[in-house]
Amino acid sequence: MHEEAGAGLIYWHPKGARIRLAVEDFWRREHLRHGYEILYTPHIGKSWLWETSGHLGFYKENMYAPLSIDEVDYYLKPMNCPFHILIYKTQVRSYRDLPLRWAELGTVYRYERSGVLHGLMRVRGFTQDDAHIICTPDQIEDEILEVLRFSLAIWKALGFEDVKAYLATRPAKGAVGEPERWEQATASLRRAIEREGLSFALDEGGGAFYGPKIDLKIKDALGREWQMTTIQFDFNMSERFDMTFVGPDNRPARPYMVHRALLGSLERFFGVLIEHYGGAFPAWMAPVQAVAIPVAPAFLGYGEEVVRELAARGVRAHLDRGDERMNAKIRNAQNQKVPFMLVLGEKEQAARAVSVRERGGAQRALVPIAEFLAWIDVEVRPPTLP
Numbered sequence: 315m316h317e318e319a320g321a322g323l324i325y326w327h328p329k330g331a332r333i334r335l336a337v338e339d340f341w342r343r344e345h346l347r348h349g350y351e352i353l354y355t356p357h358i359g360k361s362w363l364w365e366t367s368g369h370l371g372f373y374k375e376n377m378y379a380p381l382s383i384d385e386v387d388y389y390l391k392p393m394n395c396p397f398h399i400l401i402y403k404t405q406v407r408s409y410r411d412l413p414l415r416w417a418e419l420g421t422v423y424r425y426e427r428s429g430v431l432h433g434l435m436r437v438r439g440f441t442q443d444d445a446h447i448i449c450t451p452d453q454i455e456d457e458i459l460e461v462l463r464f465s466l467a468i469w470k471a472l473g474f475e476d477v478k479a480y481l482a483t484r485p486a487k488g489a490v491g492e493p494e495r496w497e498q499a500t501a502s503l504r505r506a507i508e509r510e511g512l513s514f515a516l517d518e519g520g521g522a523f524y525g526p527k528i529d530l531k532i533k534d535a536l537g538r539e540w541q542m543t544t545i546q547f548d549f550n551m552s553e554r555f556d557m558t559f560v561g562p563d564n565r566p567a568r569p570y571m572v573h574r575a576l577l578g579s580l581e582r583f584f585g586v587l588i589e590h591y592g593g594a595f596p597a598w599m600a601p602v603q604a605v606a607i608p609v610a611p612a613f614l615g616y617g618e619e620v621v622r623e624l625a626a627r628g629v630r631a632h633l634d635r636g637d638e639r640m641n642a643k644i645r646n647a648q649n650q651k652v653p654f655m656l657v658l659g660e661k662e663q664a665a666r667a668v669s670v671r672e673r674g675g676a677q678r679a680l681v682p683i684a685e686f687l688a689w690i691d692v693e694v695r696p697p698t699l700p
């Protein structure tokens with residue numbers, strides 16, 4: 315962060331950006347494999363958009379002052395939803411087109427008082443791993459179950475197994491939307507949790523005025539709970555934007571809309587991820603996956619060859635060209651928590667091999683390069699969900 319350039323705004327340096335890229339690539343691939351389409355939308359929108367969505371009515375204190383462009387006010391987006399709805403409304407949608415699952419890594423800006431800003435955990439600009447599910451009432455139960463399963467599988471693949479659900483229901487006052495819809499939505503949330511056998515707590519009356527939701531809290535390696543995933547119904551925006559689909563009876567009907575963010579914000583997720591792994595990221599995320607350590611300058615050339623071969627296989631490999639002694643280089647790589655250290659000397663060069671030290675301490679001498687490539691290929695492959 316650079317206070318002089320603005321509080322609560324995050325800069326991703328090369329190694330952090332590497333980890334984010336690995337996570338984003340995994341996230342996008344799995345969303346596409348699970349029936350989502352990916353959207354990109356603008357960062358600013360005219361005031362009518364935010365008046366229609368209701369944000370200027372109930373969320374204005376969290377939005378930044380408008381920019382005036384051609385004498386019209388534009389606001390930085392605090393949420394992606396209205397943009398997704400505009401795309402929805404470009405066509406007449408039939409029940410046959412539904413469900414739609416539209417995801418976006420969308421960067422949003424929200425005003426937070428400077429006193430509550432806190433590292434990566436509470437910021438003013440962040441990227442949500444957002445999605446909107448738009449479906450018919452008949453589809454809602456399966457869609458919710460699908461989202462919940464998908465979320466749990468993502469968390470597991472990222473190394474978090476301890477997940478607890480919180481179900482927030484209709485508030486006593488001010489709720490919008492027909493009571494039957496609230497009932498159906500809440501029942502579908504509850505059944506999904508029960509079918510997945512998740513332990514959960516009921517937050518009676520704790521839902522937003524626009525719909526019930528499930529929050530998932532995950533536990534990190536230190537036993538701390540973090541609220542990350544939200545699966546939130548919205549009965550408000552579908553009304554305000556008059557979203558419809560044509561039903562089997564040829565009449566317009568109101569679809570269900572669900573907002574969901576799995577990781578929440580990438581910035582905050584990264585804060586939790588660093589703590590969870592203590593910096594020792596799984597090999598598929600690690601910014602540097604293998605470091606080549608020549609024992610003397612004479613083996614720099616061989617080191618270059620090894621790194622080139624690894625890079626050609628897509629492994630993030632680095633050659634330590636420093637003039638410290640070998641032990642200092644190994645210590646340095648240990649401190650950096652690099653998963654694989656490859657010691658290269660006379661014997662290794664003669665045998666076209668590498669001597670491997672793993673981050674966890676295991677060692678294997680003189681592994682032929684081809685064999686190491688096959689091994690690391692598996693280690694650095696991102697997980698694939700069922």
Ligand SMILES: [Zn+2]
Pocket residue numbers: 393394395445446573574
């Ligand atoms: Zn949304």
